[in-house]
Amino acid sequence: MLKTKKSESTKAKTPKTEPKKENAKQESKIKELQTTRERKTVIMQGNEAVAYGALDAGVNFFAGYPITPSTEVAEILAAELPKRGGVFVQMEDEIASICAITGASLAGAKSLTATSGPGFSLMQEGIGFAKITETPCVVVNVQRLGPSTGMPTSPAQGDIMQAKWGSHGDSPSIVLYPDSVKEAYELTIRAVNLSEKYRTCVILLMDEVIGHMRESVRLPDMANVRVINRIKPTVPPHWYKHYDENQKYLSPLASYGEGYRFHVTGLTHDAHGFPTNKSSEGGEMMDRLRKKISYNIRDLVQIESHQMDDAKIAIFTAGITARAAKAAIAMARYEGIKVGLLRPLTIWPFPDDAVRKMLRNVDTVIVPELNQGQLIHEIRRLTKDKSDGDVIAIQRVNGQLITPNDILRKIKEAC
């Protein structure tokens, strides 16, 4: 696909300084090229899929800092964005990166950055800023092992809770988690779409193995790729509220340079965006951040249910570990054991209702994860009716994957 893209992206967007008419003409041409673009099956790396997913979702601004195991995302976008009239900039650190993509988004860009643990930690304050100011952007975190520098080239799933709670001050998160190269592509597009729709920083959590794994992938034709753009205000500037209240909290978003001259602050603010210390307004703002997630949970949640219909044992896990689980299930089913898999594609907000419902009829839940116990807390919370022994952990943090045999062994123990 790399090859096809290269040859067909030649009519990429003209620089922004060109007259608008010319731009519109070019854009329709690009659209035509994109929709007719042939998509054949190719071999593609997970990080590559993220980069092309971002481009297909309309991302036109990337700011980042090199870090293993996410660097390929930056490298590909450094080559591709200039061709398409987008911006790639290598910043001085990850803090600058998250700030630059937030600034660009406020100016109207669709923006994204990619990093790993150390950089993700540095970005947390900026992620909180994007959330409180309701500015769309996407942070891809290709996880590595351990705190600090850890094992940069080894897989782990240790940032699951950080993705939810990493930024201070209690703000809800949208976090997506793919289990294959193809899904990395799809969920990158979804992450960009959700960020635009919900006006927030959406996080895509990746496993190192998926980031670096190559798989045969057939990407959908561009005509079948659904792209969501932020709602633009239609009111005259003096009526514009940067945080307009409405039932579903999905409010229009103006960009700098379009005549609206709004104010954005990381301080608690009122509906216009101006700072406030009033407890009523501050409380309202915090409520708004919470409700825009909780009121729309059905739209946000995605969960895969695999062979769960008659399952007495359920495996609950995300990302790469779910692949081992599927292999283990195939082996166990061969021996007549009724076992299935529940895999959240959206890990935050946690799919409470779906999980509760699907786990109602199983006796045992096995939770394999490449960390010292994170998802299992959510499962324990939702399975109060089960005894402690019925929720079984498989945890590994040594750079090795949990294998199908590891899971099969636990399945057999549970029988």
Add this chain to the structure above:
Amino acid sequence: MMDKSYEIRLSGSGGQGLILAGIILARAAVIDKHKVTQTQSYGPESRGGYSRADVIISDREIYSPEATNFNCLLALTQEACDKYLFDLRETGILIIDTTYVKNLALAADNTYELPFTEIAMEKLGSPISTNVLSLAFLVKVTGIVSESALEISLRESVKPAFVDLNIKAMKLGFDLAKNYGK
């Protein structure tokens, strides 16, 4: 077609080009219209240290992308051979580079012992193409992908300046396999 997935591990040390070999093999599998996953594991340094690439080829959905029970193991160093030999299936194919692998802890039924690195230095003038040489040998011996798919993949995967050298290495690898009746 393949009923079950076929697991291959290419192992050695950093700098031997095994990850590239894995990519070339995986791309060849796609050209042959198989499903494929290719993963790798390596130390933080780009030279020395350990390095391995796994390729799983199948006609069904591939679940676990990590090879755990190999149908074929290529080992270019003693360390890699010692580390992974015991995960080779009973019926599996073992290919070792006797330039570096001097001791075999276990005699597999289907073992091919060739000094790939020495052959590369002698016939191709440098050890740089040992990866493609041994990969071509592996492809011919296992028949896991077609020779033409490997050639197309090779041409797509290496820099233009290195295509000729690598094609030469590939053909040499095929020829070596012919000595074994393959």
Add this chain to the structure above:
Amino acid sequence: MANIPQKVVHQYLRHDKKFPHVWCAGCSNGIVLGAIIRALASMNLNRDDVVMVSGIGCSSRMPVYIDLNTLHTLHGRAIAFATGVKLHKPHMKVIVITGDGDCTAIGGNHLIHAARRNIDLTVILVNNNIYGMTGGQCSPTTPHDAIATTAPYGNIEPDFNICNLALGAGASFVARTTAFHVIEMQNYFQSAMEHPGFSLIEVVSACPVIFGRLNKKGGAPQMMKEFRDNSIPITAVEKLPPEKVVGKIQRGILRQEIRPEYCNAYAELSARVQEKEGK
């Protein structure tokens, strides 16, 4: 420089929104805000195309009062946010309001790299030698021996020379003035905004309530007098004997040179790549 009537200045303020302002009596921030507005009005820029970005601190509260596209960001990060805005909409004028702590302590890394890139931002650094908003802690420009709440026995650290830092990092426009020299300030702001590249103006300013009290500087008038009497134009430096230069605030444009600007360089790269792809 155009003479801008007070009426026009008021048109730039968000009267209905957030006054009274948070600044103490005698603070220089209002003077700086006034000079910015007069510079903008003289340039007759379309306000829709001007963005003001700030970090955290007293001076960084400025954007809330001025009717532009405004962005009040994180401590130290104003330049990083501004880089994003500018790169996506290069035709917009981007002004960064920051302070000594915001820009040279926590945000020092962004300052030096933006200067190195020569991205067209106008950084107005209001240097009051102290962390005023949090009540008087030591900053990188708190003078040696001066008192701060976190240097109660006197500051043992040497202070930063902000302009030299910017010059060293490659800024293509660097100037220094004081809160007393209002017309000079307005002129520098205008020159900096017209300058196609990274510009930094250090405004030596008075914090009479926090820094002034801790260091017995008298009130705001005394501090302003000090700026008047204790500063010299850089053009005079060479003519004066060395003893008359020591300890003086040197005002003036320290550098004004044209070198490739980052957004332009990027646009050129982009055009080059697209042309090559088109072949």
